[in-house]
Amino acid sequence: MSQDTGPSVWGVALRAKSASLDVRGLGALADVRRRGLSHIETIRATKLYFLRGRLDRAFVERLATDLLVDPVVEDCHVFEGMRGDGAGEEIRVEVHRQPGVMDPVAETILRTARRMVCHWKTQDTARVDAVQTAWRFAITGLGNLTELEWIATRVLANDCIETAYVDGFGRSDSRPVDFAHAPQATFAKRTVRLLSLDDDALATLSRDGHLFLSAAEMKAIQAYYTTLGRDPTDVELETLAQTWSEHCVHKTLKSDIVYRGADFGRDGEIEVRFDNLLKSTIVAATQELDRDWCLSVFEDNAGVIAFDDEFGVAFKVETHNHPSAIEPYGGAATGIGGCIRDIMGCGLGAKPFASTDVFCLAPPDWPEDRLPRGVLHPRRVLTGVVGGVRDYGNRMGIPTVNGAIYFEPRYLTNPLVFCGCVGLIPRNRIAKEVQAGDHIVVAGGRTGRDGIHGATFSSSELTDTHVDEFSHAVQIGNAIEEKKVLDAILVARDHETGCLYSAMTDCGAGGLSSAVGEMGEKLGACVDLDKVPLKYAGLRYDEIWISEAQERMVMSVGDENLETLLAVFAAEEVEATVIGTFTGDGQLCLRFDGVVVGELGMDFLHNGLPREVRVAEWRRGEPKTASPVVADVGSRLLSALGELNTASKEWVIRQYDHEVQAGSVVKPLAGRGHGPSDAAVVRPRLDSDRGIALGCGLCPEMADDDPYEMALSAVDEALRNVICVGGDPARTAILDNFCWGSVDSPRALGSLVRACRGAQDAAVAFGLPFISGKDSLNNQFSQSEQEAARLQMPARVSIPDTLLISAISIIPDVMCCVTMDLKQAGNRLLCVGGFVNRGLDEAAAIHGRVAAWIRDGKVVAAHDVSDGGLAVAIAEMCIAGATGATVNLDAFGESVEDAALLFGEWRCCYVLECSAGATIGGDAVTDIGCVTDTPTLTVSRGEVTLAESSIDALSEAWRRPLAAVGGV
């Protein structure tokens, strides 16, 4: 081919040689059938790669053969243009990514193809400029166009990030002929008219500009610019909106609140004022406890506690709710990716060694015809978020070891995704301080138009049009980019000449604006936005500044270390670029091509947010009447085991690598029968038997009655979980994540106050310092009245008030850990605690005793009594141990009726299997029976058998519900 030939586009189509090898097609088929279109016969998938550049057939065929096709399992077809494949497929859907959406596979192919061009020495004749990937699905058995379009948009593509080209039943979409390009912008400095605006116009500007600032906040900004005597530039206003967003600054939890209503943990009513709610409850608990093993709390990206003499452990739990609602896979992946970066950017860098995930979703069997417009089906959300956590966590090589899935219909429109990460950090790498004159270095992925307005988006309510309005807020992750960044950071942190940077943080919500704004808070910073490496040309300066493109870290680097640092990152194939300086003048200065486009005082940016006093009220409602119960204990036990919130999550757990890094001690599945572990134990150092336990507590079902009690229960459950595997309550720290529907009414705010106070009281009573937290307080959805009427739903739907407590506990010797599976026939079974509402001090004493018995080797199996009560807890221990038990309720006496004993959910309640010969007794301990070697669970009262069930039947009831969701 001669040099003067213009660029051309070529396609490579790969199809599995047989249907049984076509996992993508089979997966889509199973999905479609499960969601109601059981008459669909086949779906065959074709993988498409498009190459653009100076290319000819011989070159593309060589590239396909050497790089793209696996000849054992795939057939390959090379064609010119983008439409030359798929002849003979009558009904088909071709799915392309929208321009600007991250495509890691395409990036890898482009890089490798360029390497091959060099190696083959064909630079003079061939050149690859760009790569795109796509999928095509040929479908048979469809009935009509409606079904085809439903499959295209509901199963195969998400129009938030992808475009589906549909052919069949008279519809024939025109597939692209060339690569699409992201829109280009030319540079122009823009100011926003602000000084002259009245209140209405300020409100309009806040809403239409997606700033989501309150009237008081807009007026404070107006006043600031009035003193400066000028209007703001667009990027200044954006910076303020990002920095002042609920997501970044937690202004509700930090506001001053006057609370009126029911007292906390006592009868009667009170009025009390909280100056900064968070500080006077959650943080106050930590200050009161004042533990010397808390090394960094509420300051950094994550909380840090002492692990051993050399290391601390950093723990953070994040939410990523709104992105996961509109693009579950990408939302959850970037959720875990962002939380991992929090750990990487904690102190001077922690090495992540375990992740956690908790999802709150609507039941996966939700009727398709009751789905509001703009809302994804919960089954799709479930498989999407599981896939996102799986692919990001597994690729990062961080085991996902603990979590929970909670199903409740009110999470339909606003699913919750909590991602946690734990890292190991040298104790001399926790403190960091930016130095004046340091270079600002951004490292990792390039900046694109993905994830614009994520911070403000997540601070707003969702609506039925949010998909159209906020698709730009969604990010797609690239785990390998982040892994490379991590590898480079660890080399730079532990460099033989000392740490090569003075401070570091991650680019999360708000992008560079938050990261640089935060790091430069005390000193000031000047940034040349044109120096930021871009994925494609043509971004506006304000887009560069606030883009939440993933996998980026910001470091401050002294002159003397710059060259070495850049070399370290280059060796790991990570781009690192100087984009400015931390100045020392207290100003934030933004430039583009040398023109100043923004100038803000750091003091106003960080301290100018007006404080508001809010009113909170909460009064006790009518207690809910108990629902009628099935009389027969045996059948009630089987149905309790099959409740979605109790049922086995094995289908999910096995998709996560929970053993990489070889630190696994207590796995999420316990015993021969793969029962549900209470908590995970991980050994983060290969050369030490010291470990940590991770557990969580979540009881949103209690929030409607009293959020104070919900918080007590969540803390209690999190603590019990870590104690059950061998955690030490005296070395346990906790984290909070508040997810509320809204906080715009006194009642909702009152609920938040009660939860904070409950968390505080439990933390103090149990001696558990809070070390970090994160809130998400806008989880509601609004739709039109007609749509609401059609669906028989309210026009505004809110989640239940939800508090997740995560616990981390140090374990001095992992060889002393226990698991929840029953071990040995003849061993005694004890029930400890429960059955009356005990005071917090009494509960604390019980937790301490149980932990001591486990530490002293008196217990060989321990399990906490939670969802489904005592009966379910014992049944789960039998399932896990693949062995039976006989239980007799006589020792409880007659004061509590059988159903309440067996199925009631109580705080501070455990089932323990004693080791042979051990004696355990005292207050709140009840001998309930023993382990047997027959595979049967028998429950009796006196001579009367209440239930008798084979372990196989229990196991089947427990496994079936969610296996049906995930099975292919």
Place this chain on the structure above:
Amino acid sequence: MADVRVLIVRGPGTNCELETAHVWEQVGARTRTMHINALRDDPTALAESQILTIPGGFCYGDDVSAGKIMAMDLRLFLSDALRDFVSAGKLILGICNGFQVLVKTGLLPGMALGDGRVTLAFNTSGRYEDRWVHLAPVQGRCRFVDGDGPLYMPIAHAEGRIVVKDATTLTTLCDAGHVAFRYVDEHGASGDYPVNPNGSTDHIAALTDDTGQVLGLMPHPERNAHPTHHPLWTQLPKDRTPDGLRLFKTALASLR
């Protein structure tokens, strides 16, 4: 005896290099871990080592297909050095993603039949799975296999199903002694999923080459190398020797 040196090669997305190095050290070898780009620039590290190990992970994100891009790197830049390495009687171990790399470079099964006859395809389940499996060793020339078994260790992969081009390939694999381990149940009998966790042809879990010096396996022996790795360790005696160590010890012994 002289120290055996193990070279561990990592690339972007490799994530099991630390624990793999730790196990080699545990059994008495000395290790050095290198980025593939550094090795490409300075292949002398190969000459200084007796064992090459490609650990697990998601090298280059498994983009295109698992192990493919790193295999391209090895083929383009190090094929001669690797051929010399094997000719010199040295050993190569590929675990999980490393196995996928070795298959896609053609180092495994390395049959006279030529490349492109065996691959590791998506699991029949269509999903990534983390699950413990039993492995029956196939007595033969493989230097990592001592014949005792079954061994117990976890798999953690999405693309681990051995698929062969045709029946002749399978016959050759079996008859010419390329199979090193097969998936079995705890009593040593073959079975369908989950005993065979990925739908592998003929239950094959691991392959060796013509010389027996190269082993690739999907399961992770380095994840059963500490007493608390075993899923049932709380029921077992605490002084057991974990199964995963055996493979590393056997290889080391064969060099001494």
